[in-house]
Amino acid sequence: MASITLNNVVKTYDDGFTAVKGIDLDIADGEFVILVGPSGCGKSTLLRMIVGLEDITDGELRIDDRVVNDKAPKDRNLAMVFQNYALYPHLTVYENIAFPMRLKSSDVDDKEIDERVKRASRLLELDEHLERKPANLSGGQRQRVAMGRAIVRNADAFLFDEPLSNLDAKLRGQMRTEIARLQRSLGITTVYVTHDQTEAMTLGDRVAVLRRGELQQVASPRGLYEQPANLFVAGFIGSPPMNFLNGAVEGDTLRLPMMDVPIDDRLRAAIGDRSTVIVGVRPDAFQDVDAMENEPSDGVRVSVEVEMTEWLGEVLYAYVPFETDEAVRETLSQLDKDLDGESLRTEMVIALDANSLITGGDTANLWLSPDSLYVFDPETSVNLTRDESRAEKLEEQGRTQRQRALERAKEREAKATA
Amino acid sequence: MRAMTWPQRIGWIVITVAVLVWSLFPVFSILMTSFKTPGGLFSGTLLPEEWTWENYGEILAPGGGAQELFLTSLRNSIGISLIATAIAVVLATLCAYAIARLDFPGKRMILVTALAVSVFPVVSIVTPLFNLWRSIGLYDTWLGLIIPYLSLTLPISIWTLAAFFRQIPWELEQAAQVDGATPFEAFRKTVVPLAAPGVFTTAIIAFFIAWNDFVYGISLTSTDAARPVPAALSFFTGASQFEDPTGAISAAAIVVTIPIVIVVVIFQRRIVSGLTQGAVKG
Numbered sequence: 001m002a003s004i005t006l007n008n009v010v011k012t013y014d015d016g017f018t019a020v021k022g023i024d025l026d027i028a029d030g031e032f033v034i035l036v037g038p039s040g041c042g043k044s045t046l047l048r049m050i051v052g053l054e055d056i057t058d059g060e061l062r063i064d065d066r067v068v069n070d071k072a073p074k075d076r077n078l079a080m081v082f083q084n085y086a087l088y089p090h091l092t093v094y095e096n097i098a099f100p101m102r103l104k105s106s107d108v109d110d111k112e113i114d115e116r117v118k119r120a121s122r123l124l125e126l127d128e129h130l131e132r133k134p135a136n137l138s139g140g141q142r143q144r145v146a147m148g149r150a151i152v153r154n155a156d157a158f159l160f161d162e163p164l165s166n167l168d169a170k171l172r173g174q175m176r177t178e179i180a181r182l183q184r185s186l187g188i189t190t191v192y193v194t195h196d197q198t199e200a201m202t203l204g205d206r207v208a209v210l211r212r213g214e215l216q217q218v219a220s221p222r223g224l225y226e227q228p229a230n231l232f233v234a235g236f237i238g239s240p241p242m243n244f245l246n247g248a249v250e251g252d253t254l255r256l257p258m259m260d261v262p263i264d265d266r267l268r269a270a271i272g273d274r275s276t277v278i279v280g281v282r283p284d285a286f287q288d289v290d291a292m293e294n295e296p297s298d299g300v301r302v303s304v305e306v307e308m309t310e311w312l313g314e315v316l317y318a319y320v321p322f323e324t325d326e327a328v329r330e331t332l333s334q335l336d337k338d339l340d341g342e343s344l345r346t347e348m349v350i351a352l353d354a355n356s357l358i359t360g361g362d363t364a365n366l367w368l369s370p371d372s373l374y375v376f377d378p379e380t381s382v383n384l385t386r387d388e389s390r391a392e393k394l395e396e397q398g399r400t401q402r403q404r405a406l407e408r409a410k411e412r413e414a415k416a417t418a
Numbered sequence: 419m420r421a422m423t424w425p426q427r428i429g430w431i432v433i434t435v436a437v438l439v440w441s442l443f444p445v446f447s448i449l450m451t452s453f454k455t456p457g458g459l460f461s462g463t464l465l466p467e468e469w470t471w472e473n474y475g476e477i478l479a480p481g482g483g484a485q486e487l488f489l490t491s492l493r494n495s496i497g498i499s500l501i502a503t504a505i506a507v508v509l510a511t512l513c514a515y516a517i518a519r520l521d522f523p524g525k526r527m528i529l530v531t532a533l534a535v536s537v538f539p540v541v542s543i544v545t546p547l548f549n550l551w552r553s554i555g556l557y558d559t560w561l562g563l564i565i566p567y568l569s570l571t572l573p574i575s576i577w578t579l580a581a582f583f584r585q586i587p588w589e590l591e592q593a594a595q596v597d598g599a600t601p602f603e604a605f606r607k608t609v610v611p612l613a614a615p616g617v618f619t620t621a622i623i624a625f626f627i628a629w630n631d632f633v634y635g636i637s638l639t640s641t642d643a644a645r646p647v648p649a650a651l652s653f654f655t656g657a658s659q660f661e662d663p664t665g666a667i668s669a670a671a672i673v674v675t676i677p678i679v680i681v682v683v684i685f686q687r688r689i690v691s692g693l694t695q696g697a698v699k700g
Contacts, residue, residue: 053592074598086593090611100597103607153597 009059034204079150220398280374491650510575518583536573582616
């Protein structure tokens with residue numbers, strides 16, 4: 001059990017490329033932190049620096065307040081699950097899990113090895129596969145063997161490097177729950193790397209969003225969703241992603257491509273004296289006027305041309321094309337590239353109630369609350385509508401939730417072994 | 419795969435028999451010659467008219483005319499080839515591991531040099547080497563043969579082993595290190611067991627190459643102190659100076675070839691996979 005602290009950690013390769021540009025991160029004991037970002041953002045490099053497989057060019061890495069920059073991987077007492085599992089093909093599942101304990105550095109006797117391996121295999125439901133070789137196992141089973149090898153060591157922290165990316169979608173969902181359950185019951189500090197924002201949102205106590213080696217924001221999933229710090233985080237978190245529109249300020253009205261929004265105090269405070277801003281609105285902020293029961297008075301009505309719709313059973317997606325203004329095209333195009341997109345989206349995605357009868361070609365009457373709009377600075381990409389006090393409250397909420405969950409898990413464990 | 423029809427089957431059997439006869443006939447012929455009496459050597463028939471063990475006796479039994487010559491050369495061959503193979507495999511393992519895992523300046527140079535050395539014609543080096551060995555005293559010694567044999571065995575060993583090591587994912591050692599192993603321990607426990615088949619196959623291939631050499635063997639030796647078998651075979655003498663010791667030579671050839679054939683047959687699958695390992699990724 002340990003806390004991990006990164007102080008201004010930098011990684012520069014021999015050819016001059018800086019993969020990690022000074023990251024500060026505090027991971028508390030027992031916390032599940034996720035490192036997420038598009039490919040090439042430095043998250044795997046960061047993980048490998050924590051475990052010791054990459055040298056740290058500059059900055060400090062502390063595990064439990066001891067500086068460990070120069071320690072070999074074997075001296076850091078961390079367990080890692082690799083992306084392609086790295087199971088030893090010449091050993092059985094039993095021996096794979098027992099491997100760490102059979103090394104010279106650990107003095108565990110055979111009886112205890114057997115106990116620990118059996119305990120891990122029971123937890124991960126590998127009992128019937130103990131005598132088989134990795135080559136004969138399915139992807140999910142190999143995944144569990146890799147986790148078994150990690151948990152059998154009583155390590156200070158677990159590190160996962162995109163463990164679910166080699167599994168099919170259904171299995172991924174199942175294993176995600178397994179990992180979450182495992183972490184809750186063992187209560188061990190965990191650092192998890194993924195490029196999938198769904199995994200990030202569902203698994204983490206806190207999520208660190210990285211972009212090109214720089215830390216964009218560290219917050220609970222709710223905090224990232226509701227109070228993103230900048231354009232990148234807003235566009236990365238949430239599926240379907242947030243829509244970005246160019247907003248021209250004209251007096252007391254904010255002109256968007258398909259609607260005009262009156263500027264209230266909150267928006268005025270955010271916009272300041274800018275003449276152009278980027279406005280972000282989540283797909284679920286809109287509602288179909290015809291499907292609403294009572295329409296609140298503080299909203300804005302908007303009529304949009306819907307090009308096409310996708311009905312998925314529990315939701316209806318409507319696509320509304322629009323023209324992006326020249327002023328913000330550059331910023332948005334760059335953002336799209338960073339988010340691994342293929343071309344600049346000039347379509348707004350709206351998520352409506354599944355009962356809505358809107359279809360492609362219709363003019364939809366929608367309702368929107370200005371409170372759900374985000375305003376971003378077109379140059380710095382900072383979220384101007386970010387509410388610090390609300391963000392802090394969300395973090396506090398997150399911390400309390402985690403505490404409760406850990407305590408519940410400990411009670412369950414105590415009851416199970418009693 | 420559809421099962422073969424009878425005409426296809428017969429066709430394949432015919433082809434197989436033809437290929438077998440074509441390849442094995444010379445070997446069979448030598449085998450038969452080794453059982454012929456000196457008089458029956460030129461009888462013109464394949465099978466001996468009179469079967470005799472005297473050729474084998476001559477080279478193996480104490481008191482045989484060529485026995486001392488043959489047995490000492492056999493001892494030389496086995497010893498020199500084994501030592502050259504052992505040294506080559508150990509050095510090649512270290513070299514191949516570095517080449518497969520690390521990126522260092524001169525890596526390509528090493529591989530290209532190894533290739534160049536192995537295609538360089540042996541016959542052009544032999545004369546200067548003869549002079550050099552005589553002046554430094556390595557002429558007609560085991561070491562004097564082991565060193566040139568390394569030039570034959572090292573390149574192929576490096577190439578084959580590098581291909582093997584490349585197939586072993588680096589993550590295995592990294593995982594072992596994270597689990598608590600020192601780098602050497604990680605190598606020993608994860609890479610060595612997986613590379614063992616590769617090392618074994620490389621050793622067999624290297625051994626054959628050293629064993630079969632003739633040019634170095636005949637040029638760099640003058641007495642039976644270090645003369646290997648292929649060279650020694652040319653020194654067999656017949657009953658009189660007009661008679662070629664064909665029978666004895668045939669018997670010697672059989673004695674020398676049979677163990678190799680047995681080893682290859684037992685390990686054939688390993689050897690073929692060893693040669694084609696690096697060809698396709700996966």
